[in-house]
Amino acid sequence: MKRITLVALSSLMIMGQVFAQIKPKANSEKSKTMKEAGKTNHxxxxxxxxxxxxxxTFQNRYGITIAADLYLPKNRANEALAALAISGPFGAVKEQSSGLYAQNMAERGFAALAFDPSYTGESGGQPRHxxxxxxxxxxxxxAVDFLGLQSSVDxxxxGIIGICGYAGMALNAVAVDKRVKAVATTSMYDMSRVMAKGYFDKLTPEERTKTLEQMSQQRWADAEKGTPAPSTNxxxxxxxxxxxxxxxDYFNYYKTPRGFHPNSINSNGAWTATSPLSFMNMPxxxxxxEIAPRPVLLIAGEKAHSRYFSEDAYQAATGQKELMIIPNASHVDLYDKVNIIPFDKLTSFFNEHLKAGKPAPKEKVTAYGSVN
Structure with missing residues (x-):
């Protein structure tokens, strides 16, 4: 029992459970009310x-209204800019890390869009979380749909930046969305892998079956009650x-003034107890x-517990790819520590690859400091 609890905690704590146009009218009164109810200036x-x-705001292909903040550099407002869609970490909102990334990249000359994923933050979608x-x-x-319709965007x-658990979704999107010219991730998590196999793939078949049995039974309880139960872990x-x-590290970000936000699931809420089901079934x-020949930049902290996700994704990717290891950095350090997040590297990466006619760089690993 102790082993099952530890595996579940370590692999799924990041999820908080055991296991276009500017300002268009919302697609329903429900989603409009959702945004107004969640509004905060913090x-x-x-x-x-x-x-x-x-x-x-804009709508995704499923008709869900997505809330976002568009950051533009002040001195280049009349220029068609290279643009970035940014989201993450998993369970966070645009007023946290993704907004910080977007602002820093806008300072460096990009149009940058930080958005709340469906069912979270100020975005629409029912049920919540x-x-x-x-x-x-x-x-x-x-988000790429939206950016491509803006006069300020070429x-x-x-490109795309995915942080933490949304880094895996970012790579997944770029594989099929050929409009995206380059993708970067920081502190990457592959949420389907960690939920299906546990942290460092240590979930046994018996433990996986037990988890699925519990969530399968939970579906009946949710159906009878008419609302999904929240996770208790x-x-x-x-x-x-x-x-x-x-x-x-998570606590010191999400639960303290450093990173707390009332709309953030990890700060002030819980995912639904059955959310892992689809991740456990869909890698x-x-x-x-299929991202190739478009370039991939994977950034991870040397001391991050999640580092192996970036390393394995680097091995699995083909073509133009680069792995950057930040010395002495933890997973959460890359959420908001601007003196550690390699914004200069992100800038040079996207400046190079969001221009036409640039030669393809050679495959390489960039490591700073001593990394074993």
Whole structure:
């Protein structure tokens, strides 16, 4: 029982459970009310005086209204810019890491869109706090739809940045969406792999079966009640002192003024208890090789518990690819520590690959410091 609990906690804590146009009218009164109910002016970072931030909404292919913030550099407002769609971490909202990334990339000359995935934050979708490997992949392509319709964007120069659990969805989207010219990830998690196999693939077939049996029974309970039950295995409200370091790191971001946001599931809520079902049945990175010949940049912390996801994705990808290991950095360090997040590298990567006619770089691994 202790082993099952540890595997579930370590692999799924990141999920918080055991296992177009500017401002268009919302597609339903329900989703409109959702955005208004969730509205807050709280951001975990200050707005830069070098950019503008505009609230926008757009719809994905399933008719769900996605809420986002569009960041533009002030000194290039009349220019058609290279653009980036950004989301993550898993269970976070656009006022946290993705917005910080978008602002920093806008300062560097990009149009950058930070969005709340379906069913989370200010975006629409019922029930709340659900994740889907398909729909959340689609959210990235819907963001590309939106960016390609903006006069401030050159639609032939669009890239994607995925953070943490949405990094896997970002790679998944780029595999099928050939409009995207380059993709970068930071602190990547493959959510389908970790839910199907556990952390470091240690979930036994018996443990997997038991988890699926529990969630299968939970579906009947949810159907009878008429609403999905929330998970009970979320970040603690107070540390007891015996938690794994990665849980401490998550807590120190999501549960403290550093990164707390009332709309963030990891700060102030819970995923539904049955959310892992589709992830356990539908591998995200099946077609990662089809990203080629477009370039992939994978960034991970040297000390991140999730580092192996980026390393394995690097091995699985083909063509133009680069793995960058940040010395002494943890998984959560790449959420908001601007002195550690390699924004200069992200800038040079997208400047190079969101231009036409550039030669393809050679495959390489970039490692700084001593990495074993």
């Amino acid at each position: 951001y975990t970072f200050s707005l830069s005086d070098k950019v503008t931030r505009q609230e926008v 659900v994740a889907s490997p398909d729909i959340n992949t689609e959210d990235f392509s819907a 639609r032939n120069r669009i 979320n970040l603690p409200e107070k540390l007891q002192g015996n938690e794994p370091q990665f849980v401490v 995200l990175l099946t077609y990662i090789k």
